[in-house]
Ligand SMILES: Nc1ccn([C@@H]2O[C@H](COP(=O)(O)O)[C@@H](O)[C@H]2O)c(=O)n1
């Protein structure tokens with residue numbers, strides 16, 4: 245068994261939607277990133293890679309590489325899951341938290357869990373997505389960006 249944790253932040257920029265957990269959410273801002281800015285999937289990838297001491301997402305998909313410009317983060321997650329399985333592991337469970345004042349995450353949690361389960365090839369009951377504000381404190385509290393964290397447990401196949 246292996247445990248991993250991941251954390252990511254993306255700043256808001258001008259736009260009208262964010263993509264979180266593979267789900268498009270209409271919003272008054274967008275997330276600034278080299279890829280599609282899916283902060284939740286990036287934290288999840290870092291947790292999966294961390295569990296196997298494989299570095300982090302930026303090591304495997306460098307922001308300096310034009311291949312990942314505008315990348316669909318579900319594709320990165322799919323590649324990370326292939327690395328996990330190639331090393332003889334399977335997802336036990338993942339617990340994730342999105343940290344922002346807005347948008348409201350709860351209404352989108354079922355769609356996020358379903359989409360992540362589909363991309364990862366796991367049962368939806370292995371995936372937990374939660375949300376919290378920071379009570380208007382700090383950069384998330386000021387609405388400057390979104391943070392996400394993830395913890396995963398991997399089981400040996
Ligand atoms: N962006 C968010 C933030 C929070 N939620 C949900 O609201 C609950 C209350 O948030 P607190 O920060 O006041 O604890 C939280 O437990 C989440 O269920 C949300 O949906 N979207």
Ligand SMILES: C[C@@]1(CO)OP(=O)(O)OP(=O)(O)OC[C@H]1O
Nearest residue numbers: 277278279301302305306307312
């Ligand atoms: C996802 C990658 C892809 O180049 O870039 P960003 O979208 O900027 O996101 P970040 O969380 O900084 O992770 C690094 C990169 O792997």
